[in-house]
Amino acid sequence: MSTTSLLVVPRLAAGRLSALRLPPTVILSLAILAVVIAWSLAPGLFTAYDPARGIPAHKLLGPSAAHWFGTDHLGRDLYARIVHGTASSVTSALIAVGIGVLAGGLIGLLAGFLGGLVDTLLARLVDVLLAIPRFLLAIIIVTALGFDTVNTAIATGISAVAVFARVMRAEVIKTRQATFVEAAFLQGGSRWHVLWRHVLPNASRSVLALAVLQVGLSILVIAGLAFLGYGDPPPASDWGLLIATGKDYLKWPWLVYAPALVTVAAVLSLNRISRWLRRTD
Template sequence: MTFSLNPLAARIRTARWSETFPPAVLLSFLIVALVLAWAVAPGLFTSHNPASGVPADKLLGPSAAHWFGTDHLGRDLYARVVYGTASSVTSAFIAVVIGLVVGGLMGLLAGFLGGWVDVVLARLVDVLLAIPNFLLAVIVVTALGFNTTNAAIATGVSAVAVFARVMRSEVIKTRQAAFVEASFLLGGSRWHILLRHVLPNASRSVLPLAVLRFGLSILVIASLAFLGYGDPPPASDWGLLISIGKDYLKWPWLVYAPAFVTIATVLSVNRISRWLRKTN
């Protein structure tokens, strides 16, 4: 009898594993892990120099020697995509941290303190939400200067309002919970309750949003680089590679390769965000 139950138990465990980690989620994690590995140690994935090439090998199609082909200067496009990952990923991370810290703090204070603090911060958030994110990013990066770091700061500023709105709503909902009221009745201070009870519970819904904004930040920063608001050549940001490739339409891999990597990364991050939201 024991042996007859083992296959059934194995199938049940497999079914539960598939429900918890669908194949699309596992594939998304693999893609994101590969991108992060490119950002941390690009030299392990290619031996080509992204900044120099062989003029005789210019505009070669994808092959075993050059997986993504070569550009107009004979540089290996795969190497340029791999080495450009660090800038794209780091910039997106900076943008998410700025939006999470500043927006999360604004929403936390507005939702917990209420009163005039909530009114002032809510009106500020409304003003930021009234401006399209990409337009706000363009305005900020124009004021700060054209480079990838400033593009990351601009993208983070454009995300502040979203984090503030979500955090505020979660704090208000958590503040009304029974365990928070019980802590007040037991004599807990406002800051103890804020840090011990409200913040940990309210931040659960912010994690999927942070992951989602990470993918969106990659897209926004790539768009800014495409328009020339990022680092100038010979940088190899994904958006800059697409911008350079658009001038050579007879050699479409110059656009397809960095665009495919960007799209695959953003879609994978979005899929992970949806999975986190469901499991949360």
């Protein structure tokens, strides 16, 4: 082996390692996301306070070592309420994205692969959904279903169907024209075999980054609906409901900025991770 070849191998290895190296902002976003997931899975490990019970003598205390985010108007520890409210906010967002991925992905998959009249009809349905503002559509649906966190998640998921359908349809159309898909047909593969074996795995790559982004957007929509009173009533501790309760006590601003900062940090972290996934795809 020549000297030039010996020098090229370490350079290629170093290039691959540098490609795997995560940017600091992505590492921070992953750390924040890990904390949020841990809060939602085991809130009791992070706080010993009961989120529903308070001490009246300790009401409206500022942030301190005993109460990291202060206390509310009933003497309840705000940090405990945020931690215990994470499960509801995160679970609702995951349900919403699951509905959007399944329903929207199926619509986009069939429209892009079958084409013709099926594509035209499904594309018009997607256009109708896209013409209605997402938040307004979610309010209409949750009003029809009833005020509840699960119904809020369903409404948010239905409002996201059109976004996933549009992206999936575009990816399927691009993948359907690839050489390996034509080769699969020439080898005798049936339409449905080619669809599930070749088109779907390759077309769904872009959906992953979109799904991560939509989790953050769903958290915002669900928090907004809870803020307006469309979610679970008190003493629930959804992030949007905590912000809505805190706005009545602006003299004690931590009641608003603590849950708001947690919500913003989670959403921005998911947004950053989604952007990183798109670049590495």
